[in-house]
Amino acid sequence: MESASLYDRIGGEETLRILTDRFYDQVFEHELIARLFKSDKDEIKEKQRLFLTQFLGGPALYSEVHGHPRLRARHLPHAIGEEDAIAWLTCMDRAISTLDIADDLKKELFARFPQSAMFMVNS
Numbered sequence: 001m002e003s004a005s006l007y008d009r010i011g012g013e014e015t016l017r018i019l020t021d022r023f024y025d026q027v028f029e030h031e032l033i034a035r036l037f038k039s040d041k042d043e044i045k046e047k048q049r050l051f052l053t054q055f056l057g058g059p060a061l062y063s064e065v066h067g068h069p070r071l072r073a074r075h076l077p078h079a080i081g082e083e084d085a086i087a088w089l090t091c092m093d094r095a096i097s098t099l100d101i102a103d104d105l106k107k108e109l110f111a112r113f114p115q116s117a118m119f120m121v122n123s
């Protein structure tokens, strides 16, 4: 039997709405990386929720609406250094820590991000 996706195990849509909400509240307040975010906060929260849904093994919602993610290419217009990636990960870690899920799930969830974040470094 196939095991449930991480998306399902963390609580699916409801958890991802809370996570993206708290994550971008952190990001938009962060002294180093807030400057990078120029779009509407609710819009980027929603894009990220759709993306994380598929990234964590749920339905491919982001691709249905926005096409292939091509995330590294989509980040190229933004100058992202290693310090920015670390700040992004810190915001994600803080947002994850507030979720009402088991500690081992929090660890498993956070572990999905460092490699992708470093992949976005482009300057």
Ligand code: HEM
Pocket (backbone or CB within 6 Å): 033, 036, 037, 038, 039, 040, 044, 047, 048, 051, 055, 066, 071, 074, 075, 078, 080, 084, 085, 086, 088, 089, 113, 116, 117, 118, 120, 121
């Ligand atoms: C390494 C640190 C990162 C920085 C500094 C960063 C920064 C940004 C910025 C500035 C935008 C555009 C926001 C806007 O429209 O105003 C963006 C979009 C986005 N980022 Fe990141 N990002 C990072 C890592 C990641 C990672 C690791 C993921 C996924 C796991 C991700 C997923 C997305 C998505 C899905 C979008 C929306 C793309 C679109 O459809 O336009 N980002 N990011």
